[in-house]
Amino acid sequence: MINKIESLWESFQKEVTPLDKQADVLNLKAKYIGKKGLISEVMKGLRDASVEEKKLIGPKSNEVKKNIETSIQDKLKDIQISEMNEKLKKEKIDFSLRDSNLDLGLNSGGIHPVHQIQRSIEDIFLSMGFEVLDGPHIETEHYNFEALNIPETHPARDMQDTFWFKDKAHLLRTHTSTIQIRGMEERKAPFAFVGPGKVFRCERIDATHESCFHQLEGMMVGENINTGHLIYFMKTLLKEIFQKDMEVRLRPGYFPFVEPGFELDIRWKKPDPKDEEARHSGWLELLPCGMVHPNVLKAGGVDPDKYTGFAFGLGLDRLVMVNYKMDDIRYLHKGDLRFNSQFSHF
Ligand code: FA5
Numbered sequence: 001m002i003n004k005i006e007s008l009w010e011s012f013q014k015e016v017t018p019l020d021k022q023a024d025v026l027n028l029k030a031k032y033i034g035k036k037g038l039i040s041e042v043m044k045g046l047r048d049a050s051v052e053e054k055k056l057i058g059p060k061s062n063e064v065k066k067n068i069e070t071s072i073q074d075k076l077k078d079i080q081i082s083e084m085n086e087k088l089k090k091e092k093i094d095f096s097l098r099d100s101n102l103d104l105g106l107n108s109g110g111i112h113p114v115h116q117i118q119r120s121i122e123d124i125f126l127s128m129g130f131e132v133l134d135g136p137h138i139e140t141e142h143y144n145f146e147a148l149n150i151p152e153t154h155p156a157r158d159m160q161d162t163f164w165f166k167d168k169a170h171l172l173r174t175h176t177s178t179i180q181i182r183g184m185e186e187r188k189a190p191f192a193f194v195g196p197g198k199v200f201r202c203e204r205i206d207a208t209h210e211s212c213f214h215q216l217e218g219m220m221v222g223e224n225i226n227t228g229h230l231i232y233f234m235k236t237l238l239k240e241i242f243q244k245d246m247e248v249r250l251r252p253g254y255f256p257f258v259e260p261g262f263e264l265d266i267r268w269k270k271p272d273p274k275d276e277e278a279r280h281s282g283w284l285e286l287l288p289c290g291m292v293h294p295n296v297l298k299a300g301g302v303d304p305d306k307y308t309g310f311a312f313g314l315g316l317d318r319l320v321m322v323n324y325k326m327d328d329i330r331y332l333h334k335g336d337l338r339f340n341s342q343f344s345h346f
Pocket of ligand 1: 208286
């Protein structure tokens, strides 16, 4: 077997040398070290080998695999460089120019403020032991409504105007709460995760409403999780974002998937565009949340007699508005470079 492995290494070297296309190199990689590649085929014979042989063959095959991997990477790099040189010759474009622009800070891109805030919130929750999950934009009625305790006849379906697909079975998700169900299905309690992303609603657009905006869902499930935990995590989140203790209040709020449900408001000063000094204080509705309804736990495969949990759904675009004292949400996604470039240094 050792001989076979060594001869595979030799034939690989012969085959890789003349290649000049990335696709061919990747095919060769699969041929030798893919799941069903030649090395794996040879390794099948390991079962019948003696203990002494096994001790030699294992490290040898690892060494050859490593050599093949390194040689593939080197080859791919060489091909990339020669393709770029070829292009330079043909198109007479100086690719290095872009880098020098970046050095000068000209035309450089930046991270959109919504994504900046999303990333910082993800970091806050990661540091508290939460996972970060993703979910599809195109959803089924089951994940968007049914499993969230919103049956077809329930009036709560009217609260969110939905973009439906023609098949009437699929839709653009109207909230990130869909991630709650998908997250529960994939893990065993206890768990905690957040799920950020785009959501879509057939809304009349105005200064605080967009039809495509961003939410960040959060969920914690375990034994004896209660409203105290919910308030603790929400206050910690707000303190980290605003870098100070925030005054909050909980009001009753209705969402079919939580019981009890709350609206968490923060005390804030509303910006007055006319007079910088004349600000007026108030409460801003920021964070709907609550204790997960037993039906929702059941739909996600969690035993509601043993576990409880809290969930929340944060509107990221509105949070950006508060953070930067913006008076109109529409600036955020208009694509006006004069607006966007203000954030490009991040
Ligand atoms: C929900 O979407 C619930 N899924 C949130 C939730 C999760 C409640 C878990 C309880 C437990 P709501 O429709 O209120 O709730 O939207 C949540 C947040 O999204 C709002 O507080 C607001 O910040 C933001 N939001 C809602 N509609 C818009 C819109 N059209 N444009 C911009 N932001 C919006």
